[in-house]
Amino acid sequence: MSTALLALVSTFALVLAVELPDKTLVATLVLTTRFRAWPVFAGVSVAFAVQCVIAVLFGHVLTLLPENAVAGVVAALFGLGAFMLLREGFSRRGEGDEDASRSGPAPATFLRSAMTSFGVLFAAEWGDASQLATAGLTARYGQPVAVAIGAFAALVAVAGLAVLLGSKIRSRIRPHLLQRGAGFVFAALALVALWQAVA
Secondary structure: OOHHHHHHHHHHHHHHHHHOOOHHHHHHHHHHHHOOHHHHHHHHHHHHHHHHHHHHHHHHHHOOOOHHHHHHHHHHHHHHHHHHHHHHHOOOOOOOOHHHHOOOOOOOOHHHHHHHHHHHHHHHOOOOHHHHHHHHHHHHHOOHHHHHHHHHHHHHHHHHHHHHHHHHHHHOOOHHHHHHHHHHHHHHHHHHHHHHHHO
16 A cells, blocks of 8 residues: 555544544534535535645644654644543533534525634634644655545545534434544554654
């Protein structure tokens, strides 16, 4: 398997696992109950595209550093992602999304619905585990285009599930278990990167 294909598949699988139990799914579900499906899907997809470009650019800048320094930064990114996911996965708080609930009454136009959806998801993705993973995997594989495609495809897949299945999907998944599993995967990746940094 080529490095680019491995980067694409790894990124898609990891980001999908991270985002299924995350606020991205919840926010998209809430937005879909307030607005028509297509404007929501269009708005969140554009937000994901912009956030993927930002994460990949950050990860690409990391590749200019010495190899040990890159491994150390990647370890820190995955460690931070593991902490965030495990904290959420083991917390007892509710899973509602405050940003989406504050978005106000449903506007009638496609553009207004799409712009609201874009704003909510663009803000929600800053510093998110998937953004950290995208930056870390870009630095790790040195394949920014493949990582960007994998991350974007995973994010759009999650948004598509939320839009198509609506509130039914919330009763069929266990977000905390998925977050815990993804958190342990991030922790393992952090340890591998840390070992590479000191080896």
